[in-house]
Amino acid sequence: MIPEDEIIRVQGLVKAFGPRRVLDDVSFSVKRGEILVIMGGSGCGKSTLLRHLIGVVQPDAGDIFILGRNICGMDEDQLAEVRRKFGMLFQSGALFASMTVGENVALPIREHSVVDDTIAQLMVKMKLELVGLTGFEHLKPSEISGGMKKRVALARAIALDPPLLFCDEPTAGLDPIMTAVVDTLTLDLCQKLGMTAVVVTHDMVSAFRIASKMLMLYQGKVVAYGTPDEIQAMDNPILKQFVNGEADGPIPLRLSEGDYLKHLIG
Amino acid sequence: MIRDYLQLCWQSLYWIVAGPARGKPVKLSTVLRQLVLIGVRSLPMVLLLSFFMGLVLGMQSAYTLKNLGAEIFVANLVAVSFFREIGPLLTAIVLAGRCGSAITAEIGTMKASEEIEALQVLAINPVRFLVSPRVLAAVMIMPSITIIANFAGNFGGWTIGVCSLGLDPNVYVNRCFDALVFKDVWTGLFKSTVFAALVSTLACFWGMRVEGGAEGVGRATTNSVVSSLVAILASDVLLTGIFYFL
Numbered sequence: 196m197i198p199e200d201e202i203i204r205v206q207g208l209v210k211a212f213g214p215r216r217v218l219d220d221v222s223f224s225v226k227r228g229e230i231l232v233i234m235g236g237s238g239c240g241k242s243t244l245l246r247h248l249i250g251v252v253q254p255d256a257g258d259i260f261i262l263g264r265n266i267c268g269m270d271e272d273q274l275a276e277v278r279r280k281f282g283m284l285f286q287s288g289a290l291f292a293s294m295t296v297g298e299n300v301a302l303p304i305r306e307h308s309v310v311d312d313t314i315a316q317l318m319v320k321m322k323l324e325l326v327g328l329t330g331f332e333h334l335k336p337s338e339i340s341g342g343m344k345k346r347v348a349l350a351r352a353i354a355l356d357p358p359l360l361f362c363d364e365p366t367a368g369l370d371p372i373m374t375a376v377v378d379t380l381t382l383d384l385c386q387k388l389g390m391t392a393v394v395v396t397h398d399m400v401s402a403f404r405i406a407s408k409m410l411m412l413y414q415g416k417v418v419a420y421g422t423p424d425e426i427q428a429m430d431n432p433i434l435k436q437f438v439n440g441e442a443d444g445p446i447p448l449r450l451s452e453g454d455y456l457k458h459l460i461g
Numbered sequence: 462m463i464r465d466y467l468q469l470c471w472q473s474l475y476w477i478v479a480g481p482a483r484g485k486p487v488k489l490s491t492v493l494r495q496l497v498l499i500g501v502r503s504l505p506m507v508l509l510l511s512f513f514m515g516l517v518l519g520m521q522s523a524y525t526l527k528n529l530g531a532e533i534f535v536a537n538l539v540a541v542s543f544f545r546e547i548g549p550l551l552t553a554i555v556l557a558g559r560c561g562s563a564i565t566a567e568i569g570t571m572k573a574s575e576e577i578e579a580l581q582v583l584a585i586n587p588v589r590f591l592v593s594p595r596v597l598a599a600v601m602i603m604p605s606i607t608i609i610a611n612f613a614g615n616f617g618g619w620t621i622g623v624c625s626l627g628l629d630p631n632v633y634v635n636r637c638f639d640a641l642v643f644k645d646v647w648t649g650l651f652k653s654t655v656f657a658a659l660v661s662t663l664a665c666f667w668g669m670r671v672e673g674g675a676e677g678v679g680r681a682t683t684n685s686v687v688s689s690l691v692a693i694l695a696s697d698v699l700l701t702g703i704f705y706f707l
Contacts, residue, residue, distance in 0.1 A: 249582050271586070278584040289579035291571075303583050351583075 197263045200227045202359055202391040203248065208257035210243060217243045218254070219415040225408065227358075230385050230392045232402045235412035236437065236446060241395045242286070244412065245363055248393065249283055250274045262359065279307055281359035282352030286367065288344040290336040296323070296347050297332030303354045322350040325380060327373075342369045349377065353384065360384070362394045366401045378404050399438055403427075411437065413446070469588065469669065470662050473596050476589040485586075491594040492601075499560045499595075499661075500602030504609065507555050511610040514547055515539060515617020523626055532626045536633045537640035539618030544645045548611040550697060552603065553656035557689035561664035564595055565685035568668025569678040577669065592665040596658065603657035604650045611649070648704045655700065659692045 197204055203225040210218040217240045225231045235241045246252040247259060250266045259266050261277055269277070290299050300319045304310065310318070323329050326346035336344055345368060352360060365381070366374040378401050384390040396402050402409065402423075409426045411419040411434055419426055419434045426434065436444030480486045522538045568591055571577050580587045615637055622628040667685040671677045 251578055251581060274581075275584040275586070278582055281582075283579070283582040285575050285579060287575055289575040291576055291579075292574070293567075302585070306583070306585050 197260050199263075201225070201260075202227050202229075202262060203231075203393065204258075204260040205248075206258045206260075208244070208247060208259065209255045210240075210247065210252070211255055216415050218247070221257070221412070221415070221417055223408075223410055223417065223420060225391055225393060227391055228385055228389050229407045230381065230394060230405050231408045231410060232406035233393065233395045233410050233412065234397055234399075234402055234437065236397070239412045240415045241412050242363060245361060245393070245395050249281070249361055250278065279355075280357055281361060282355070282357040284345070284349050284352045284360070284362040284365055286363040288336070288341075288348035290344055290348055290351070292336050294335075295332060296328070296334050296336065296339065299336070299347060300351045300354050303351065307355060318354065319350075322354050323347070325353070326350045327376060342373055345369060346373070346377070349380070356388065356390075358390060360390055360392045362392065362396075364396055364398075365394060366396060366398050374398065374401055375404075381405055399440065413437075465670075466662070466666050469592065469666050470658075472588045473592045473662060473665070476586065476593040477597050480589060480593070485589060487589060487593045487597060491590075492598050495595050495598030496602050498563075499556070499599050500606055503552075503555055503559055503606060506559060507552055507606055507610045508613045510551055510555060511543075511548065511613035512617045514551055515543065515614035515619075516621055517617075518542065518547070518614070519618040519621030520625075523621065527626075532622070533628060533632070533636060535618060535622050535626065536628070536636035540615055540637040540640045541645055543611050543614040543618075544641060544649045546649070546697075546701070548607050548614055549649050549653035549656060550693070551614075552607045552610045552653060553660060553693045554690065556599065556603065556657065557660045557664075557686055557693065560599070561660045561689045562682050562686050564661065564664035565668040565682045566678055568592075568665055569671035569681045572669060572671040573674050573678060587669070592662075592669075595665060596661040599657040599661035600654055603653045607650060607653040644704075648700075652697065652700050655696055656693050659696060660689045663689050663692060 201224050205224070206222050208218050208221040209216065221244060223231070233241050233244060243252065247254055248261065250269065254267060257267070262280055264277055266274060266277055290296075291302070294302070297319050300322055301315050304315045304318055319332065320329065323332065326349055328343060328346055328350070331339065331343070331347075336347070339347070345365065349365065352362075360381070362381070365377055369377060381392055381394070382405055385392055394402075394405065406423050409419070409421065409423055410417060411426075413433050419429055419431055421429070426438070432445045436446055476485070477487055518539050519535055522535050523532055526532055526534050526538070568577075571591070577587050580590055619630070619633050622633045623630050664685045667681040667688070671681045
């Protein structure tokens with residue numbers, strides 16, 4: 196049985212695309228109110244892991260329990276039921292281009308609750324105020340900057356005050372001040388409202404600021420898992436290189452296999 | 462692939478019919494907007510093409526009928542062929558080229574920019590939200606446009622009849638109405654409904670299948686128009702056969 200306060204549990208997750216194992220026996224769990232930061236270099240499988248958690252990709256093996264229910268093998272209706280309880284901030288924002296900012300934030304409210312339109316409008320204004328975008332309701336996503344899109348997407352993700360929030364690179368493309376604002380907002384939501392968050396990022400400053408648990412993926416495997424203090428104390432060369440952002444270390448620069456010289460000469 | 466397509470058709474129908482019972486009806490505002498995009502905005506082009514087609518049909522039939530001294534039958538020929546065949550066909554082709562391509566490109570771009578995924582994660586069924594309103598709107602508006610196209614085409618035939626063949630304007634109109642029987646009208650409208658369902662579902666199907674950015678959207682749009690045209694003509698053969706032999 197899954198304990199009541201365990202919001203997410205992932206057990207033995209395996210996913211392969213062709214011969215390449217993108218996720219290799221990944222297991223972890225997240226408790227209520229925690230912020231789990233998943234880090235790792237590009238192509239290490241962190242986005243794929245997140246896509247498993249939100250149920251858009253099915254694993255080859257393993258189980259994912261979200262809010263006590265195993266989402267592997269669920270049909271669309273059952274998934275929709277679980278999805279109603281979490282918010283997701285996409286890396287690109289994924290705002291609906293044909294709708295205004297206000298309509299984007301209002302969409303989950305209008306679809307999933309039976310509130311009056313004036314109340315929906317009010318909720319939209321409150322969420323936009325949280326991300327500092329009051330007064331931008333009537334603009335289309337194409338008329339605002341990339342960073343603003345991300346903030347609107349965050350407002351949409353938390354529109355229904357979900358108990359669980361997934362963020363894919365929430366601070367990529369934001370200026371340092373906005374990064375701090377988004378971090379503070381995530382922290383506030385988790386500490387004051389008991390929300391749980393899973394954040395994928397490679398912004399180390401932001402990661403250490405918000406994380407209560409950290410998980411590092413490397414070549415589809417979990418190489419480190421623990422609190423920020425534990426992570427900083429760990430003596431793992433892969434982890435050290437990533438956290439400190441060094442060019443030299445065990446993580447190779449080149450993703451391709453085979454001999455460079457051979458490839459060059461042909 | 463055909464199974465995926467049939468599945469999409471079924472789901473789209475399911476949400477149109479069973480949506481209200483599940484408390485998730487297809488959004489009226491979206492349907493209305495699609496009615497305008499698919500129907501009203503297509504009208505100028507449909508009118509123009511039908512009128513041209515009527516002129517051409519008038520001239521071509523007069524070319525043969527003149528030899529028999531039966532120019533007056535131009536009216537019958539244009540009326541019957543437009544109501545039974547050319548009206549629905551022409552409108553469907555305009556629908557495929559003008560709206561089908563637009564629907565595929567729109568949904569395809571949404572797919573490429575993760576918007577479809579975002580819908581799923583927001584627990585909003587993409588078929589109910591995107592496909593059903595478009596299919597419903599297309600099926601609702603097509604017969605009306607076809608009727609308008611039929612009249613525009615016959616106006617083309619009338620123009621040739623009156624201006625070039627020297628027929629009496631009133632006689633031409635009367636002959637049109639005499640030539641038509643109810644079956645000509647309803648079989649034409651039935652066809653146009655089937656065409657609308659085919660074009661709209663195919664357009665959505667290709668849009669939902671887009672993989673990989675702008676190139677994928679372009680390829681899907683081509684596929685959408687090509688498969689729509691094939692489907693229109695193939696189903697036309699089938700339906701005409703059924704109506705002819707039964």
